[in-house]
Each structure stands twice: as C-alpha cells, then as structure tokens.
Amino acid sequence: MENGNCFESESKEKKDSSSSLLFLGTGCSSAVPNVLCLIQPSNPPCEVCTQSLSIPPEKNPNYRCNTSLLIDYRNDNGEHKYILIDVGKTFREQVLRWFTHHNIPQVDSIILTHEHADAVLGLDDIRAVQPFSPTNDIEPTQIYLTQFAMDSVAEKFPYLVQKKLKEGQEVRRVAQLDWNIIKNDFEELFVSSGLQFVPLPVMHGEDYVSLGFLFGSKSRIAYISDVSRFPSNTEHVISKTGGGQLDLLILDTLYKTGSHNTHFCFPQVSSLKFNIP
Template sequence: MKITILGCGPSAGVPLIGCECSVCLSSTSKNKRTRASIAITTDAGKVILVDASPDLRQQALACGLRRVDALILTHAHADHCHGLDDMRSFNYLAHDAIDLYADTHTLDEVRERFSYVFTPHDLRYGWYKPQFHCHNLPDHVAMTSIADVHVQTFMQHHGSVNSLGIRIGNFAYSTDVKSFPEASFAALEGLDLWIVDCLRLQEAPTHAHLDLTLAWIERLKPKRAILTHMGHELDYDVLNAQLPKGVEMGYDGMVIEVL
C-alpha cells in the first residue's frame, strides 16, 4: 500500500494570503502546503482519495494522480470537500461514477452545498459535473469494504462537529481532531504509520497542537508518526529537527510505502 500526501496544510493553506511571516515567505518547498488530503493506492492498484480539497486539481497534477476509485470525506468543512467539482476529471478518465463515502451529516451537507451534482446527468453532454454513488459511513468504530479493502472508521471530535478517522491495516489517518473517544483510541493501537493532525504550537479550539499530538503519539506508540494539517507557525526545517525519534513533519507530495 502506498500513501501520498497530496496536501498537509490548514484551511487557508501555507503561505497565507497577505502574510509576511518567515514561513509564508520561505523559499523552502516543504513549507508550501496545500489543503489536507491523501491518496491511498492499494496493493491491487486501486486509489482511495481521502477528502477533496479546494486544491485538488493542483494536487492531482503535481502528484500525477489520474485515477480515483473511491472518495472518503472525513467531514464537511470547506477545506475538505470544496474540491468536489474537480472529481469530474476522474469520472471522465474512468467513464463511470465514483463511490463516495461519508457519514450522514457530511452527505447531507454535501447534497445541499453541491445540489447540482445530485440532479439527473445527461451523458450526451459529457462529464460536465461529477457523478457519485453515495454510501453512508457510521459515526462510530466500524469496518467497511471500500475499493476492495477493509477500512475501519472511527469518530474524532473536531470542536463543535465530529470528523472521521480511517484505518487500513496498520496505517491510520487522523486529520482535523481535537480529542478522541476512548473507543477511537482503541482503534488506533498497534500502528506502523499514523498521519495525525498538528495545527500549531499553541493550543487551538478545534485542532490538536504540538504538545497534544506528541502526547497522543507517546500514548499510542506508532512505529512512525507524520504530522499534517500544519499551519504557518510550523517551519519544516526548524521543527522537524526538534521532533522526537519516529515523528516527522509531512510535506506535499510525500510518498510512504506501508507493508
């Protein structure tokens, strides 16, 4: 299985518009962060996209993403689903609708926000809008077959809303999380790789900050942890050199092989 970090940035990306801090002005490519998303390539060659960020087109071109067999939306915040219209490019390449997985609240939000997507589609005019087969995911620890692999989903608290974490084998992805129910901690045990939220240095109301993320890592002890959804306070060269062994910052375009 191969994990590609398409984007590891916060809701506004890095650099921020109008910001002149050292990270936003940095020439270091690993300080350029598009909105958070990953692509999972299974051993059979199928691709599961986790979240459709507003930067999806740019991310797909940068990473050579040409196929999506399934899309999982972790929640309905704009930085995780407002690239939905760009999914039509993958419809065109596959000549088919794509399986879309999300919890009931997220699907309801998406259907309201992108109502045009869910009206009848006349293919005589081509793939002028995306097409999906929608599937409900439970908002508790559960196993679902997605793109022919077993995907475990679990609840994460993200301020006033919840998000979904996902686990496939010994890999897990936890973006946009402030706290976990105990059942979700149990679902995160025994990991080889955990890609996990870390917005900034100071405490944040809806996201994990560095000390909290490191405390989770110390509790769960994954073999390798990679930080994502990182804001402009986190300088790649500075912070990455200070992190504990087995913990590192992610970057756009990063590829990780998971056995």
C-alpha cells in the first residue's frame, strides 16, 4: 500500500463511524528515495527514486517513510483513539504529511516493535504532538515496549526516561512518556488505548527478536513489519488452525526478488500459507 494510505473509506461519515488503519510509512530503514540514487545518479537514473520526487507523496507509491502504522480505533463509546506503532527517523515528516492530510489530532499511545533506529529515533518528536507545557505538566503518552527495547531507549534518550530532575538541573521541555513493559510472549496480552494486542515474537535475523502484533475483534489483523523467520508458535497463532481466521496480514517484504538475511522478500512471502482470504 502507498505511503499515507488509509485501509478504509476516505469519506468523513465513514471515518467518524468506524476504525481504520493509516500507513504512515512502508519504506525501509533508509526510506525511499535512496539518497545516494539522487546525489550520485546512475546512468540511466534509478526509475523508482527519480519518480519518488516527481509527483505529490499522497499519489506516489515510491515515496516511503520509515515503516509505521497508525490505528484509528473507534471504541464502543464512539471515541477515536490513535495508536501509533513505531516512531522512526521520519516521524516528524509523517506528521506533517499525513496527520494533517487525514486530520489526525493526537497520538494516544505508542507501541514499539523493536529498538532499531527506524522504529525509535522519532521519540523525541513526540512532544510536538503533545499539549504544550514549558514545565512538562501534562499527561504522559503511554508507550509499550519490551525490556530489551527499554534498556536500549534509555541509553539513546536518557532524558525521556528520567523521572526526577537532579539537584540543580533545569526544567527543559521534553516528551512526556509513561513506559510499560510487555513480553516476547503471545500469551501475555496487553491493552493500549482500549484495544487488546497479542505480541507476536518473530526473528529479525537469527540473532534478534522483533515483535509483530495481532489485534482487532470485528476484523482480525496481524501486523509484522520486521521478520525473516516465523517461530513455530507465532506461526500457529496467526494460522487458521491456531488462533483463527485472519482478515488482514500486513507483512514485511523488502525486495521484489532474491532474499535477505534479516527481512522477508517477495519470494518468501508468496510461498507462505496462512489460510487468509
């Protein structure tokens, strides 16, 4: 799906009465276009990267920010809650391009798949979508992540996890976040902004575990953005014989041909059988 596309009707009536998915980014860690293709163009030039700058992003399948999904969840009370999965290097650009385009007013909670740069380096910019307070006197945004990711984020952004100021330390406006630890275990469900999620541990290279997530009651959706292999337990959970029929599977696919050591590519994805419609 194109960057910035909604998985629902775009009519205001439909948006107000139902939940929807907004793909803020479907690109790789370096995003698309590839900068090197533009500053050191080949002969002939790369068609994808050249085309990515030629038409507006909302109509452009080749302009892609870091992978990120926004869930516009309409609860039983008719309230819309906005749940963000991953906050990568291009988060600010995604807000400027897609929040404004789709009238997204805030972020209510955040879920992280893993702690790589393309999933977390936009955390500092969360303050831009929070109410302004020079003294940080606001309700923090709930954020859900594994302990491994928490330890990594604490090293990258110590000021975002610090609870109290040290003696003599000045107050500086930073994103206010409430950190919640989740487990790499599909049996350890959690709730974010009223919506229940099932963690889906997957291999992102043979030395690294990333998380996908299963969510939705009326529609059963699995979102897995970084995967090179499914552990058997996770594969069972999202199979028809395991957890039940999937309505939508959103799956990592890096290249159209060939293979990669840390991501699925199209040949591997096309050979998977999860019994979805």
